[in-house]
Amino acid sequence: MFKGIGASSGITIGKVLLLEKEDIHIQRTTIENVEEEKDKFKKAIDISKEQIEVIKSKAGEEQKSILDAHLMVLQDPELITSVEEKITSKKLNVEAALEDVLKTFISIFEAMDDEYMRERAADIKDVGQRAMMNLFGKEMTNLAELDEPVIIAAHDITPSDTAQMNGEKVLGFITDIGGRTSHSAIMARSMEIPAIVGLGSITKEVKTGDLVVFDGNEGIVMVNPEASIIKEYEERKEKEIAEKAELRKLVNSHTVSKDGRKIELASNIGNPKDAKKASENGAEGIGLYRTEFLYMDRANLPTEEEQFLAYKEVLKIMGQRPVIIRTLDIGGDKELPYLNLPKEMNPFLGYRAIRICLDQKYIFKTQLRALLRASVYGNLKIMYPMISSLEEIRQANSVLEEVKQDLQKENIDYSSNIEVGIMIEIPAAAVISHMLAKEVDFFSIGTNDLIQYTTAVDRMNEKISYLYNPFNPAVLALIKLVIDNGHKEGIWVGMCGEVAGDPRLIPVLLGMGLDEFSMSAASVLPARKQIQGLSYEEMQKVADKVLEMNIADAIEAFVKQYQ
Amino acid sequence: MISKTVVLKNDTGLHARPATLVIKEASKFQSNITFIKGTQESNAKSIMGLMAMGIKKGEEVEIKVDGPDEKETLDTIIALFESNFGE
Numbered sequence: 001m002f003k004g005i006g007a008s009s010g011i012t013i014g015k016v017l018l019l020e021k022e023d024i025h026i027q028r029t030t031i032e033n034v035e036e037e038k039d040k041f042k043k044a045i046d047i048s049k050e051q052i053e054v055i056k057s058k059a060g061e062e063q064k065s066i067l068d069a070h071l072m073v074l075q076d077p078e079l080i081t082s083v084e085e086k087i088t089s090k091k092l093n094v095e096a097a098l099e100d101v102l103k104t105f106i107s108i109f110e111a112m113d114d115e116y117m118r119e120r121a122a123d124i125k126d127v128g129q130r131a132m133m134n135l136f137g138k139e140m141t142n143l144a145e146l147d148e149p150v151i152i153a154a155h156d157i158t159p160s161d162t163a164q165m166n167g168e169k170v171l172g173f174i175t176d177i178g179g180r181t182s183h184s185a186i187m188a189r190s191m192e193i194p195a196i197v198g199l200g201s202i203t204k205e206v207k208t209g210d211l212v213v214f215d216g217n218e219g220i221v222m223v224n225p226e227a228s229i230i231k232e233y234e235e236r237k238e239k240e241i242a243e244k245a246e247l248r249k250l251v252n253s254h255t256v257s258k259d260g261r262k263i264e265l266a267s268n269i270g271n272p273k274d275a276k277k278a279s280e281n282g283a284e285g286i287g288l289y290r291t292e293f294l295y296m297d298r299a300n301l302p303t304e305e306e307q308f309l310a311y312k313e314v315l316k317i318m319g320q321r322p323v324i325i326r327t328l329d330i331g332g333d334k335e336l337p338y339l340n341l342p343k344e345m346n347p348f349l350g351y352r353a354i355r356i357c358l359d360q361k362y363i364f365k366t367q368l369r370a371l372l373r374a375s376v377y378g379n380l381k382i383m384y385p386m387i388s389s390l391e392e393i394r395q396a397n398s399v400l401e402e403v404k405q406d407l408q409k410e411n412i413d414y415s416s417n418i419e420v421g422i423m424i425e426i427p428a429a430a431v432i433s434h435m436l437a438k439e440v441d442f443f444s445i446g447t448n449d450l451i452q453y454t455t456a457v458d459r460m461n462e463k464i465s466y467l468y469n470p471f472n473p474a475v476l477a478l479i480k481l482v483i484d485n486g487h488k489e490g491i492w493v494g495m496c497g498e499v500a501g502d503p504r505l506i507p508v509l510l511g512m513g514l515d516e517f518s519m520s521a522a523s524v525l526p527a528r529k530q531i532q533g534l535s536y537e538e539m540q541k542v543a544d545k546v547l548e549m550n551i552a553d554a555i556e557a558f559v560k561q562y563q
Numbered sequence: 564m565i566s567k568t569v570v571l572k573n574d575t576g577l578h579a580r581p582a583t584l585v586i587k588e589a590s591k592f593q594s595n596i597t598f599i600k601g602t603q604e605s606n607a608k609s610i611m612g613l614m615a616m617g618i619k620k621g622e623e624v625e626i627k628v629d630g631p632d633e634k635e636t637l638d639t640i641i642a643l644f645e646s647n648f649g650e
Contacts, residue, residue: 069579069610072586078609108615120579120614299578338575 004174004199006219007185009522011237012172012194013230016210017150018203019141019161024132028096037087037094041080044094044134049074051130051140069120070127079105095135102128126158146170153206157184167191172214174202174221188216190273196221247525251282255528257510261536265528266322266518268496272313275323278521282528285322287444287518288383288496289314291367292330300338301363307370315378322379324444324496324518326423327367327396329353329385348449348458353386358395368403375415383444387422387429393439423496425449430478437489444518445482447497451475470499471552471559480512480547487513494518506530507562511543534562565637566627569644577618579610581648586610588639594630596640607640 031037049071056067073079079101086097102124109121133140143152143161146169154161155176162183170193178184178197188195194216206212206223213233214221222229255263266287267278271294275286294302294310315323330336331352344350357364371382384396397420407414424430425446433443447470452459454475457467469475479495486493494516499505501519506527509517519527542562549555571577577585589596589607596607600622605612607626618624624644628637 069583072583072610076609076611077606078612105611105615109611112617117578117614117617124611299580300573300575338578 002199002202002205002221002223004196004202004219004221005179005185006195006216007178007180007182007197008173008188008193008195009216010172010192010194011213011215011233011240012151013213013233013237014149014151014171014211016153016174016206016208016212017141017146018206018208019152019154020203024136024138026095026099026132027093029093030091031087031093032091034088034091037097038084040135041083041087041094041098044131045074045080047134048127048131051134052127066123069123070130073124073127074131095132098128098132098135122158143170151212153203153212154184155203156182157187162187162191165191167193172212172216173197174199174206174212174214176201176203247529250525250528250532251280253282253528253532255284255531257531257534257536257539259535259537261510263510263514263531264322264494264516265524265531266324266494266496266516267521267524268518269314269521272310272317274521275314275317278524279317281521281524283321283521283524285324285379285516285518286314286318287324287494287500287516289323289325291326291328292334295328295330295336296334298338301366304366304370304373307367308373311371311374311380312377315374315380318378320379322381324381324383324421324494325371326383326385327354327371328357328363331356348452354384354392354396355386358392358399361399364396364399365403368400369407372403372407372414372418373412375418376413380415381419381421381442383421383423383442385423385446386426386449387424387436388426389428390432390435390439393422393436397439421491424482425453425497427454427478430482433482433485434488437486437491440491442491443482443486443493444516445479445493445495445497447475447479447495447499450478450497451499454478469552470502470505471555473547473550473552473555476508476546476555479509480543483513492516501527503527503530503563504556504559507534507539508543508546508559510534510536511539511541511546513540530563564627564629565633566625567637567641568623568625569641570623571618571620571644573647574620576620577613577616579614581643582610582613584643584648585613585640588643589636592630592632592636592639594628594633594636596636597627597629599625599627 052067052070056064059067082101083097086092086100087094106121106124110118112118130140143165146166149169149171151172151174152170153174156178157173157175172193173184173188173195175184175197176199182197185195185197196214196216196219199221211224212221213225213230255265264284266285267283268288269275269278269286270290278286294307311325331350332348341351387393419441421440421442421444423446424433424443429436451468451470455467455472457464459468483493492515495514496518500517501523510531517527546555573581586608598605598607600616600618603616605616626637626640
């Protein structure tokens with residue numbers, strides 16, 4: 001039994017395919033035939049290029065650009081001449097020469113003060129490994145053409161691995177390194193396959209062909225377990241499949257409580273691909289499109305056209321269903337190296353989100369232009385993040401108005417009925433929500449930040465994580481205040497934080513009168529099932545009772561019965 | 564051999580995208596092209612070399628071209644810098 005970090009949920013049972021990449025032992029020798037050595041190098045490079053071209057022909061757009069960069073590294077004249085130079089002048093064998101040159105380049109990139117550039121070191125490692133394997137005449141496991149379904153065990157899963165994987169043949173990942181936000185974890189979740197990462201040295205403990213079972217929720221891997229355990233996992237897996245099938249039946253149904261209260265169940269997304277998944281999972285709208293991902297992992301601001309295309313795609317996927325697109329929310333824990341923002345003592349209380357947008361208006365205007373242009377393709381709603389005062393709403397709206405006028409002058413169409421709303425995630429905004437409600441079309445409560453700001457708990461600080469608690473009575477009182485104030489002014493109120501998809505709190509939020517719940521795509525169907533089984537009238541009483549309670553733990557224990 | 568000094572104007576420096584453009588253009592010519600910044604220099608056909616120089620906004624780069632098509636080569640590379648790499 002091995003313990004790691006559960007990175008993608010689900011139960012899986014299958015045979016291991018061990019990706020052996022780390023095991024090449026490079027010896028340094030003095031060679032005699034320089035030409036022969038150089039020839040070996042040239043062949044290894046040529047084969048690597050061919051392999052990448054093959055992978056590229058089957059890859060998606062995102063992966064293609066990574067692979068293009070890999071091809072450019074392989075053909076890099078400095079790389080080639082440096083290796084050849086070492087062979088010629090030092091009479092070094094090609095393997096050692098390549099290793100030395102790669103190390104030099106990797107260390108240059110790893111030492112850079114720019115995170116984006118540091119990440120390029122991984123690309124060089126990745127492509128260097130391929131060339132090295134080819135020098136040894138070992139073929140890298142061809143993940144594109146697996147004969148039977150396997151669980152992949154690897155030190156780490158790299159972008160070029162996932163680029164070539166046939167999702168249907170991969171039953172799960174287990175890796176030595178990584179955390180919940182590493183490439184391997186993110187890819188596993190997006191491919192919807194179970195994964196456990198950060199297992200330490202699992203690649204030393206398993207070999208190809210071993211039978212492995214694990215539950216991605218638990219983070220525990222069992223290798224060649226007894227028959228009784230295999231049977232247990234098989235039963236759990238069957239149950240999981242049956243439950244999923246049961247939930248699938250709810251894809252096209254409405255979210256209505258037993259006594260007829262209709263709710264909108266929406267999904268949080270980061271890109272158009274997520275929108276497809278949300279739609280497949282029965283989301284009735286997009287409650288939060290986090291546009292910052294368009295700005296991340298790149299060297300420059302996305303152009304208006306790039307943004308327009310992404311927004312348009314999401315709007316078209318969702319058709320007439322509402323799509324709330326949040327304007328850029330950068331800063332805090334999300335950095336954009338190319339904006340060269342100074343390091344701050346308290347980034348969560350600092351220069352971020354709407355504060356940046358109202359200061360660097362060209363960034364904001366580009367985004368608003370793209371949004372307005374895309375608005376004709378669906379049901380767009382615009383949402384400003386990190387609002388703490390009425391002035392900010394007015395300023396943001398006046399920029400929006402300017403952009404609208406620009407478009408009119410240029411005869412560019414945009415929808416005439418775009419709702420504009422705000423995130424309520426700063427206690428100040430919650431407290432004056434009766435004032436803010438008069439100037440916006442909707443509220444969406446962002447609980448992740450609202451909890452952290454209300455309780456003065458840095459949600460990244462593990463020492464005080466016990467204080468970061470959605471059952472905190474002050475947090476629940478603020479949520480109720482915001483919903484009531486919104487309704488008094490005739491606007492609807494939604495929620496797009498983690499809490500909205502939390503089965504423990506859904507009954508309370510329903511009772512408080514929340515109109516829209518936005519959550520990850522995977523939570524939509526379970527939430528629909530839950531709400532269909534609840535009575536709104538009864539939950540109103542439950543919510544009232546909860547609001548009278550004064551201890552978080554007691555509230556948590558009390559609401560358990562409605563889960 | 565001819566050369567000219569230019570100032571990098573794009574906000575994000577010579578990152579992957581502009582560097583890729585330089586290489587794509589540079590590879591169309593036979594001449595040797597060298598970028599020089601202070602004491603650092605790099606072959607302009609090398610992605611790793613160019614990116615490792617870490618050229619930032621406002622920094623001067625000397626572009627040195629040597630070869631049969633040097634005039635045309637230099638003009639093309641300068642034009643790239645002046646167009647801000649299409650950004």
